[in-house]
Amino acid sequence: MSDGVILVVEDDAAVRNLVATALDVHGYRHREVASATAALLELTSAADVNLVILDLGLPDRDGVEVIGALRGWSRIPVIVLSARQEDADKVTALDAGADDYLTKPFSVEELLARVRVALRRQAGEAPAASAQPAQYRNGPLAIDFEAGVATLDGEELHLTPIEYKLLVLLARNTGKVLTRNYILKEVWGNAVASDLPSLRVFMATLRKKIEPSPEGPHFIQTHVGIGYRMLRVEDGRP
Numbered sequence: 001m002s003d004g005v006i007l008v009v010e011d012d013a014a015v016r017n018l019v020a021t022a023l024d025v026h027g028y029r030h031r032e033v034a035s036a037t038a039a040l041l042e043l044t045s046a047a048d049v050n051l052v053i054l055d056l057g058l059p060d061r062d063g064v065e066v067i068g069a070l071r072g073w074s075r076i077p078v079i080v081l082s083a084r085q086e087d088a089d090k091v092t093a094l095d096a097g098a099d100d101y102l103t104k105p106f107s108v109e110e111l112l113a114r115v116r117v118a119l120r121r122q123a124g125e126a127p128a129a130s131a132q133p134a135q136y137r138n139g140p141l142a143i144d145f146e147a148g149v150a151t152l153d154g155e156e157l158h159l160t161p162i163e164y165k166l167l168v169l170l171a172r173n174t175g176k177v178l179t180r181n182y183i184l185k186e187v188w189g190n191a192v193a194s195d196l197p198s199l200r201v202f203m204a205t206l207r208k209k210i211e212p213s214p215e216g217p218h219f220i221q222t223h224v225g226i227g228y229r230m231l232r233v234e235d236g237r238p
Helices: 013-025 036-045 063-070 087-096 108-125 161-172 180-188 193-210
Strands: 005-009 030-033 049-054 078-082 100-103 135-138 141-144 149-152 177-179 220-223 227-230
Touching: 005 013, 005 036, 013 030, 013 108, 030 036, 036 049, 036 063, 049 063, 049 108, 063 078, 063 087, 078 087, 078 108, 087 100, 100 108, 135 161, 141 161, 161 180, 161 193, 161 227, 177 180, 180 193, 180 227, 193 220
Parallel strands: 005 030, 005 049, 049 078, 078 100
Antiparallel strands: 135 141, 141 149, 177 227, 220 227
């Protein structure tokens, strides 16, 4: 089974319990929420979610909006589980970034089959740790992971241990938005909200050492309220 967690977003308690029971029986770890707000909070604060089962008719916000927001920083697979059966609704959800669409009433076995497919697809797309390169280059920025040295335009950068860890984490996930809590867990070993000021300070000092101009992000982009992303230099300024 997957090591990650499946997030079930469903406001109907009976359906939520049915899905949760099916996942339990088949050994899947999961958490459940009943609103769009709670879902987005979970997705931005937890780094272990690797699949979302999402209802569209949520009480506080349409599920399509949740998909759109999630796709702003993550490619976590989303299986829509909805009573909306019109083709237009399916197209809207899939265009927003959903990976699959299952209508209610649904077969538990079919849902589990789609869960297996989504998790296999995600596992196949994830790079193996052993396949990670020993060196990284992004325009003038380079990192020799084995030597623990980062350079800019060939000149060694004098980074603190925390700055180096931040740079490596962002570099290994170039193009992906990493949430603040995920960064805190990976670099500091926890995700305590009181550590957020430290993260901001270290990110600011790292930027001073690698950004060619203080007027705008060239390498590290801030996603306000979410986290940070390492840009590819060919992407240009946002």
